[in-house]
Amino acid sequence: MALVMGGTGEKRGSAVLDGSAAARAAARLSRSGIPCRLGARPDPAGGYAARYTVRVRELTAEWIKHDQIGGGSTRHEPEHDSGRYADGLHRRLEKAAVRSLYTLGAEEGEVVIAARPGRRYVVEELRFQGSPGRAVMSAKADPAGRGSRLSPGGAEAGAGASAGAGPGAGNLLLGMDPEFILMRDNGEVVHASAFMERGGLAGSDAVRFRGEVIYPLAELRPDPKPQPKELLRELQRAMREAYALITDRTLSWRAGALPYTDFPLGGHIHFSGVPLTLSLLQVLDNYLALPLALLEDPQGRVRRPRYGFLGDFRRQSYGGFEYRTLPSFLISPFVTKLSLAIAYLAAKYSDLMPARPLNAERYHRAYYEGDKAALRECVPGWHRDLSALPEYPRFACEIEKALSYIESGRTWDESRDIRPLWNIPSMP
Template sequence: MAYLFLYENESAIAGLAQHLDGWSFSPHPKPGDWQIVLRWGNTEGKDPDTVVLNTRKAIETARNPVLFHRIMSISSTPCPPQELMPAGEPPWKTPVPGLSRRYKIGVFDFSVIFVQDDWSRAGGEGGGIGGGSGGGGSLRTGELKQLKELAMRAVYTLGLDFGVVHAGLMQRTRQPVIIGVDPAPPLTSSTALRFAGAVRRYVNYTNRFYSGKRSMPVAIGADPEFVLAKSDGTGHILGVYASDYLPLAGPVGCELQPVHSNGHSYRPLAELRPKYATTPVRLFHNLRATIMQADQMIPKDILWLAGSMPDGTFPIGGHIHFSRVPFTSRLLRALDNYLTIPLSLLEEPSRALIRRSRYGYLGDARIKPHGGFEYRTPFSWLSRPMLARGVLCLAYVVAREHASLKADYFSELSYLEAFYSAEKGPFRLVFPKIWEELRRTPSYEVYSRSLGLLHDMIASGWMVDEHADFRREWRKKEGA
């Protein structure tokens, strides 16, 4: 295997080279059949047609204060006011008044590899808070978790695969703020070891998956949410709590996050938890079984609503789980581009606009205890069996074929703005190209009937009706 490490400043990465056997280090692009090219701040030359960790464009974006501020603002990631950013300096050097402390958070491919106090302005070196899991100093546990999540989100949203995030907490409000992301950070012996370990892990598990020698298929699961409601007889729909009818655990249950009212705790959202499967069609049948079970548990006069935010209060999602596939930013970008873009054309824009500001953002994913991960960006796609089956098939195809699905529309500011503004126009224009790429993958043919029906729904301009009772749809044989 051939790996190229492009750097700007040799002294900045001196501690890395001794830990990365098999890598070719160079300050300039070199011809070769490289499997991976890693840019440590180096923006010389074009990105080759291979795996590039930190593309040239992403590095330039992270260093541009105007673009950095705009992208953080669009994606609702807290950052300092643009007027604080010094002219001619990268964002992470911004002095932010009112911070209690500053931190440096090392991120590599959607994992936090270290958190340190940032004493650099005082002339010292940051002391470790945690190697990605611990807490210390004046940080409370919840604050550390929030800083880590925002750091990973900032790196991903800028189009980067790794970097050191400069972040802090405001003294008065304890609110987190992302100050900037350095795509070529200076390293100590300790942080060099952390980054080198992350690079080696990335190479090892991607080699296993992309070598073509996989013995097990991708496993897929889901836990889509929906809202329960009643009609008041005058045409208005009133939400009811799922916990009034469903248990907390089990194949049919309540979403875990409670709300509090009149001294009591309630869980407003219903959730389906079908058994995992190794094909999307089997998962669909497992999902249908849980829906039939739910039909016996919930009174017949209760409406079942899907979409983005059917009751105007609680955002809901159609979370999809994956395992036996590497959890990488490469896969997340494929899911954002080849799954979320098509599905966004089916959403009701006014509700999608509200939901995406706080939930269901691009790259919204969580590691699960079973070893896989949960992709949380899509809305609840339960409105019709045909839609659900198509979504599961599309998600599976994207996960299995993501190595060949290389488009990244969200590296362009205009597409980011369109997504978070719930504008469909730009995505309608690229939808035919996206689908043609999908159609050329080997897995598409296996699920071509379900995917063809989904394509036709999207191309027709059909949109999810968030006030329609989808329970009735699942009693039919459509999509069986």
């Protein structure tokens, strides 16, 4: 980690987001689970809080400046070899700043963050190049994708602009690590760590619960593959491994978003061979997270915004990234096939997927509040765009089945045991 005293090398000419634009941004950030005080009066209790300015570009923090009380500052930069910050605090600040800008449709700017006790933080100021008001997503975004959309810099771009990796993703590999939980008939959870080690094709996964790290979740980690059908076969192999390890056949396997209140579940999809961009994340949010929000058990919305927030990603050591917004699509083979199909199409053809309804306040709010009636307004444009893609016929069965379910208001049931759906024996 490089340390540079003072403010040399910082970008000049940035404008602070204020006024009505700051109020709109604050509402959007708060809804997304990001603590903020944009445009608010100074917090007397925060007078001695440590403050950091995080410069973000292309979904990474170029530098983090620690402003010293009484003047002066220390600037931190990522490690040269890894491109990562060595200090845990700096990694959390980077994540908070990137998430804040992404929520507003921008991938470049400066975020002033005050650190709070207990690994907490609050966003106090946002700065952008040019007109800062343009960085806040439009309240009139077109759910069908016919109108304007936001480019990675936050400005509007025409429908012909590139929105991501495009068809050139020839080295694409897809992976996943969806979770499930083990439950008795009386609703009691049995920790997966009672049967499974932490690593491996099928293993247990950690959560921090009441200040303690425990391993209640089961996680499947199939080998990555270039095609959804091949990855699905690897997933079934991981399920057979889990079946061999979980010897208590009386325990039901539950998946989805929130089958048990204390342990939200995730379905993370991994990508390599395709560049991570703001626009690719927007495609995944609008074409994958949105329809799954319509299909999920209504109780699942309680998982958001702490989990399942839009644009949630994590870079990986293999050079790719994982998209972390989705619930556990293990809830059924159909939902798994649908998720992998759209993930594949997004990675291959994101430049042909222009709709950004979640840029609009109406649909952004509907996503976090679980307003399915509003989100259904986006479905005709979603289906039209997907059906125009070159490889749509390969996945038409799953997508059109999803369209039928969404139109009829059908949702999955998180109280059921998923084993029968996957042809896994449920009794000795």
